[in-house]
Amino acid sequence: MKIVVIGGTGLIGSKLVDRLRTDGHDVLPASPNTGVDSITGEGLDEALKGAQVVVDVSNSPSFEDSAVLEFFRTSTGNLGAAEAAAGVGHHVALSVVGSDALPDSGYLRAKVAQEELIKGSGIPYSIVRATQFFEFVKGIAAGSTEGDTVRLPSSLLQPLASDDVVAEVARVAVAAPLNGTTEVAGPEELHLDEFVRTGLAAEKDPREVVTDESVGYFGANPRGRELLPGPGARLAGTRFADWLDSRR
Template sequence: MIGGTGLIGSKVVARLKADGHEAVAASPNTGVDTITGEGLDDVLKGASVVVDVSNSPSFEADAVMEFFQASTTNLLAAEAAAGVGHHVALSVVGTERLPESGYFRAKVAQEELIKGSGAPYTLVHATQFFEFVKGIAASATDGDTVRLPSALIKPLAADDVADAVAGAAVAAPLNGMTEVAGPEEFPLDELVRIGLKADGDPREVVTDESAGYFGAPLQERSLLPGPDAHLSTTRYADWLTAGR
């Protein structure tokens, strides 16, 4: 599990272990660095599946591109040498529709490396997590005002993302992409407005259709999955009141 000590990775590892699988968390915290290659060959010995849920420490356009290209290239080469039979990677719904964002361009580059590697693979595209609503607000805040468009989104809980990734890890490779999203559709500005209110945050959310999303302009349906997406069951209001 590359990125196995993070928000999603730690949850996926716990699920796989609970189901009786041997799951190993791999990250710089455990001595595995996909950028330098440190510890990579050793941790992949005997692995049948590699799941990559890692993320760049910087979202600056050049830095994030360098991270995903270097990390994915090194990881795929080490997997080929170790005889790994399935590469699973977590990505984002709408990635291919947001080329103005350096982050999403980097995710597209990551996916192209995986598709071109010849390795059996599954790409799990998830919508935004409830846990990142604060991050969306922070990226769109100017003073005490949050400016966001009303583009539609179907967010979901990190627990539900972990379920989807764990399921992909034990299934046969799709050599393609599957999507997972939440059960409810929200305008992006309203999603953040609800979240800030629940936290007692006094910032005002202003609807601004010209506002970007992590550097990318949005159309109404840019962040929505396709009709065949798997829908989770956790509702936003329930998550907000569950203690998080």
């Protein structure tokens, strides 16, 4: 099976390409680095020739509200047109758990817009919504740091390892289209502040993490269970403590 991975040179994409190739599939990593640009359309038609599945794990280079919305709208529109022309039978996209529950976040609004375009494209599809990755600890901290202090709310989340995200996306990619959405999350609920505190301590990062319920999270204000998966989500097996131990 020929599978094209849009964003195939990034964190998730590169691992997904390796996983699918190991499973015996003909996989093309597609990104501007490989001459395929879903924004300009460069190389897209050629890349999709003969493809049965397209997996989109790309991400916007800018998280500014208007820029990220434009990225996902343009990229998804171009992919839909190219897939229709090439006769692609399955479009798979990686999205975010809680996207439609936190409209204050420009990034999550953009992911909802992406999902709606996919649903309206007429191409059989599967959307995989994932919770935050363990690898995001430093990025979350960077966006919430003032001086030597990180301020975060105690919102609940259920993070997971990127390898577990890859395993779920790979499973969905080679199965029949869902024409719907599935969720994948980690095995345990953690508080956002404690998640980052534990992660930074493991990296011997000296910043203090202070619990502050007045601050937001990348433009959103999760105060309940917005970042948690719903019933029926697939739960990965890797716990945060074990993942940290594996990196030491």
